[in-house]
Amino acid sequence: MARKRKSKVSPGGIALWVALILLALAGMWAWQHRARVPAAVATIARELPAPAPSAGPPPSGADAAVAAKVGGKLVVRRPPRDxxxxxxxxxxxxxxxxxxxQxxxxxxxxxxxCSYEKSWSPGRVDSGRFRAPxxxxNPPAPFADARFVAGxxxxxxxxxxxxxxDAQAAKDYPVKESALPPNLAATFSVVDGVLYAGGDAAHPQxxxxxxxxxxxxxGEVELAGVKRGNKLEAK
Structure with missing residues (x-):
């Protein structure tokens, strides 16, 4: 009576079967957890710190600010005017x-x-605060200090x-009566280049x-500032 021959499975075949089984299990796990993967990714994204905003490239060309000290003569295109x-x-x-x-x-x-005396003073002295007003x-002043710059x-x-x-030295600028407009020449008197209104220099009221x-x-100056394009600006 003939014996049945036993079939042998090679080691390579066993490894192939194991790989197929693992691949199938992995596919089943992925199918069962398919809804959880995007949620996990979104959670991780929320936990990560937001990227810092980009400061952009450093200024260049006309926008670059460079400390500079420049000397020379000032040139005025449109003189200042009160x-x-x-x-x-x-x-x-x-x-x-x-x-x-006042x-x-x-x-x-x-x-x-208390004693009361009259004298010249910048600004208005509030006489309403006097003990005996x-x-x-003191009336309100019709004019106040002002600064005018060239155009x-x-x-x-x-x-x-x-x-x-602002740091440059200023000097006195005497005004000539002939330089005043006719209507203001009738309001002001000029003594030694100073204008008086509402009285004269010798007998003020x-x-x-x-x-x-x-x-x-x-005139000639030396200025230190920030050069930006064709402008020299204050720091």
């Missing part, structure tokens, strides 16, 4: 300085007696920021105003 009084000057900056003749109160300490009233100030090829001229001018000349 339109209210009609005074202009061939300068970089025109300053109006106003004082008014009452001042001087009181002794610890509620002692009656008969010592365009250049230093070589650079347009200069007027703020850079309470409320008399005197106006003098100072200028920052358009």
């Amino acid at each position: 339109a209210r009084i009609g005074v202009s000057a061939d300068a970089a900056v025109l300053l109006r300085v106003v004082e008014m003749y 009452w001042h109160e001087r009181c002794e300490l610890d509620g002692g007696a 009656a008969g010592h009233e 365009e100030i250049r230093l070589g090829d650079l347009v200069v920021d007027p703020k850079l001229l 309470i409320g008399t105003v005197r106006v003098r001018y100072r200028i920052v000349p358009a």
Whole structure:
């Protein structure tokens, strides 16, 4: 009687079957958890820190700011002008300085007696705060200090920021009566280049105003600032 021959499975065949079984199990797991994968990805994305916004490339060309010190002569295209009084000057900056003749109160300490005297003073002294305001009233000043700058100030090829001229020395600018418009020449008297309204220099009254001018000349300067394109600006 013939014996049945036993079939043998090679090791390579066993490995193939194991690989197929594992692949099938992996496919089943992926199918069962298909809804959880996007949720897990979204959770991870929420937990990660947001990327920092990009600062962009550093400025270059016309936008670049470079510290600079430039010397030379200022050139003014449109001189400054005090339109209210009609005074202009061939300068970089025109300053109006106003004082008014008014009452001042001087009181002794610890509620002692007060005395009242008249003198020139910048700004208005509030006579309403006096211990005895009656008969010592100071009127409001018709003008205040003001600063006027030229329409365009250049230093070589650079347009200069007027703020850079704040540290430059100013000098007195006497005004000539002939330089005033006719209507204001009737309002102001001019003594030694200073304008007076509401009284004269020799006999001022309470409320008399005197106006003098100072200028920052358009001369040789050395300015330190920030160069941005064709402009020299304050730091």
